[in-house]
Amino acid sequence: MNWGYVIASWIIVFGSIGAYSVATVLRGRRLSRQVPPEKRRWS
Amino acid sequence: MIPQTPTEVTGPASTGSRATRVLGLLALVALGVLVLFGLILSPADASQGESVRIMYVHVPSATVAYIGCFLTTLGSIIYLWRKSRWWELVAYAGAEVATLFTVITLVTGMLWGRPTWGVYWVWDARLTSTAMLLLLLLGYLAVRRLPADYEVRAKRAAIVGLLLVPNVMIVRKSVDWWRTLHQKPTLLSNGLDSKIEGLMLFSLFTGFIAISLVFGWLIVHRFRLAWLEEQVESEGLDIAIAERRAEALIGEVAP
Amino acid sequence: MIRDALLVAGKDLRLEWRSRVALNQVAPFALLVLVLFAFALDPDRGLLEKATPGLYWVAVLFSGLLALQRSFSIESADGNRDALRLSGLDPAGIFLGKVMAVGLQLLALEVLLGIGVAVLYTTPITGWILLLVTAMVATVAIAAAGTLYGVVAAGLRVRETLLPLLLLPVLAPVLIGSTRAFEAALGGTPSEGWPWVGLMGVIAVLYIVAGVFGFGPLMEES
Numbered sequence: 001m002n003w004g005y006v007i008a009s010w011i012i013v014f015g016s017i018g019a020y021s022v023a024t025v026l027r028g029r030r031l032s033r034q035v036p037p038e039k040r041r042w043s
Numbered sequence: 044m045i046p047q048t049p050t051e052v053t054g055p056a057s058t059g060s061r062a063t064r065v066l067g068l069l070a071l072v073a074l075g076v077l078v079l080f081g082l083i084l085s086p087a088d089a090s091q092g093e094s095v096r097i098m099y100v101h102v103p104s105a106t107v108a109y110i111g112c113f114l115t116t117l118g119s120i121i122y123l124w125r126k127s128r129w130w131e132l133v134a135y136a137g138a139e140v141a142t143l144f145t146v147i148t149l150v151t152g153m154l155w156g157r158p159t160w161g162v163y164w165v166w167d168a169r170l171t172s173t174a175m176l177l178l179l180l181l182g183y184l185a186v187r188r189l190p191a192d193y194e195v196r197a198k199r200a201a202i203v204g205l206l207l208v209p210n211v212m213i214v215r216k217s218v219d220w221w222r223t224l225h226q227k228p229t230l231l232s233n234g235l236d237s238k239i240e241g242l243m244l245f246s247l248f249t250g251f252i253a254i255s256l257v258f259g260w261l262i263v264h265r266f267r268l269a270w271l272e273e274q275v276e277s278e279g280l281d282i283a284i285a286e287r288r289a290e291a292l293i294g295e296v297a298p
Numbered sequence: 299m300i301r302d303a304l305l306v307a308g309k310d311l312r313l314e315w316r317s318r319v320a321l322n323q324v325a326p327f328a329l330l331v332l333v334l335f336a337f338a339l340d341p342d343r344g345l346l347e348k349a350t351p352g353l354y355w356v357a358v359l360f361s362g363l364l365a366l367q368r369s370f371s372i373e374s375a376d377g378n379r380d381a382l383r384l385s386g387l388d389p390a391g392i393f394l395g396k397v398m399a400v401g402l403q404l405l406a407l408e409v410l411l412g413i414g415v416a417v418l419y420t421t422p423i424t425g426w427i428l429l430l431v432t433a434m435v436a437t438v439a440i441a442a443a444g445t446l447y448g449v450v451a452a453g454l455r456v457r458e459t460l461l462p463l464l465l466l467p468v469l470a471p472v473l474i475g476s477t478r479a480f481e482a483a484l485g486g487t488p489s490e491g492w493p494w495v496g497l498m499g500v501i502a503v504l505y506i507v508a509g510v511f512g513f514g515p516l517m518e519e520s
Contacts, residue, residue: 002093002158009154010082013100013147014074017257020143024264028058031271039274042060042267123515178467185463189454199450202512203464209504210468217471217497221478 058267066260073253080246088243094158099246101151103254104144105173110258111141112176112207115183119204122197131197132273134204135187136265140258142180149173168222172215179210193273299394302387306395311402313372320365320403328361328407332414341419350421351480355473357411358404359440363462365403366444369396370452370461382517389514393445397509401441408433425483428491432479435498439472442505449516472498 032040059067081099088095118134121127152170153163164170187200314320335353339345346353382392415421423429444465451460475494482491 005154005158006082006093006096009097009151010078010100012150012154013104016143016147017261021261021264024261024268025058028264028268028271029056031268031275032056032058035271035274035278040267040271042062123512175467175470178463182464182467185460186450189456189460191454198515202446202450202508202516205512206468206504206508213471213497213501213504214467217474220493220497221474 058264058271063260063263066256066263070253070256070260073249073256077246077249077253080242080249085242085246091159094155095243096246097151097155099250100254101148101155102247103250104151105148106251107254107258108141108144108148108176109211111137111144111262112180112211113137114262115141115204116206116208119201119207122201123205128197128273131201132266132269133262134201135269136262138180138183138187138204138207140261140265142177142184143261144254144258145173145177145180149177166222168215168219171222172211172218175214175218176211179207179214183207193276299388299391302391303394303398306382306387306392307398307402308395310369310372310396310399314368314399314403319368320406324361324364324368324403325407325410327364328357328411329414331357331360332411332418336418346419347421350415350419351477351484352473353419354411354415354480355436355476358408358436359466359469359473361407361411362400362404362440362444363465365407366400366448366465367458367461369400369403369445370448370457389517390510392517393449393509393513394506396445396448397438397441397506400445401437404437404441405433408437421484423484424486425488425491428479428483428488428495432476432483432491432495432498435495435502436472436476439498439502439505440469442502442509443468443472446505446509446512449513472501 077099081096085096085099087093114137115134118130118132118137121130122134149170152173156165156170157163183200183203186203187196189196189199332353335349335357336346339349412423416423447461447464447468451457451464454460475498479491479494479498482488482494
């Protein structure tokens with residue numbers, strides 16, 4: 001019993017973290033093209 | 044300075060770096076271990092049944108959400124004090140990631156409450172103050188994302204961010220009193236606070252490790268993204284100024 | 299600082315008195331809210347009387363929000379903000395002055411609403427000392443937080459929508475505290491109300507301190 005709630009909440013946790021991560025990384029890639037490399041100070 | 048689109052990219056072409064790739068890999072491994080222990084190996088709880096498994100993600104999410112709030116307030120203080128743009132961006136990244144984890148905390152809390160209490164929502168002190176925390180964070184983000192100059196946004200957001208943690212503490216205290224003066228907190232006595240041991244404790248511990256790694260990875264990436272956003276914005280301003288200058292030089296009378 | 303504060307408070311109150319907006323619009327709105335509550339909750343079942351403390355403070359918050367919006371729309375019109383900044387007044391004084399002006403308007407609203415609930419909801423008024431102290435402390439807290447967040451939102455196109463979003467979650471503890479304290483005063487066990495007054499006092503002090511130190515940087519910007 002209650003497995004439905006467990007699975008639902010784990011899917012929501014992994015899904016929302018995953019979606020947010022992908023959105024952040026993709027937006028970072030897009031913006032990186034507009035910023036000259038010397039202003040990106042990590043390697 | 045007239046900016047050109049860089050054709051030969053020497054720097055990293057994304058918000059990633061060697062360090063974040065290692066961090067991300069560790070986070071993925073930890074999440075795998077968490078799934079293994081949290082969903083498969085650990086037993087069901089004597090009183091809560093299977094729904095105790097929600098706790099392995101719920102409690103760590105709540106914890107890192109609070110850490111994010113502390114980052115926001117710390118960053119805001121240092122920004123107001125030292126005018127450090129770096130810390131201002133830390134504050135922003137902290138608030139946004141904290142918002143994500145606050146939403147996760149609320150949703151998993153409600154999904155835990157339905158089988159445990161029979162309803163999705165009770166006016167429990169923790170649940171209520173978490174909902175208020177979400178509203179406070181949304182207020183900060185609303186100010187930080189204002190369509191205005193960086194200085195204006197940053198300074199006003201920093202005032203809101205500075206007061207974030209004090210507000211959270213006051214809300215927490217008042218909601219605690221509000222619920223406990225009139226009724227005794229019996230709801231949680233056979234739920235969260237019952238003693239847990241062995242594999243269950245280890246699963247919770249794994250949850251803390253995994254969620255903390257994810258949190259760190261997200262903060263670094265979100266911070267770099269915010270950095271890029273500010274660069275692009277000031278770059279855009281440079282382009283506009285350069286264009287105006289060019290127009291003025293051609294011979295039109297500058298206003 | 300205190301002299302500057304009195305100067306600014308006097309200026310704001312004079313402006314408010316001459317424009318009559320508070321008198322002609324905010325005060326009728328406050329009474330309107332009371333009447334609307336009576337429509338929403340059946341007055342015959344005694345719900346109104348039981349819920350008086352909560353309804354009263356919600357009415358204070360909403361009509362106070364209108365008064366606050368008002369106090370900052372004066373400031374953003376005609377470049378007043380720059381004039382105030384160039385006036386050489388102490389920013390902390392300006393902040394305290396605005397808090398005083400807003401606080402006095404809130405007090406007037408609270409008196410009006412108090413008479414309103416006593417007459418319209420036939421709530422018997424008891425525990426005067428607790429009621430008055432609660433109202434004073436809550437007013438300072440609302441005025442201080444409202445002024446600080448009012449400045450954060452001031453001069454922006456989204457001001458009208460931003461201020462409630464920022465302010466109301468922050469004032470939630472004040473609403474809880476003042477409502478519980480009023481319940482204690484009206485219900486006959488005033489001793490339960492005093493801890494709430496203390497909590498609201500903490501909020502008031504926090505926001506006055508934050509405003510005194512934070513107002514300078516906020517005024518500096520172009």
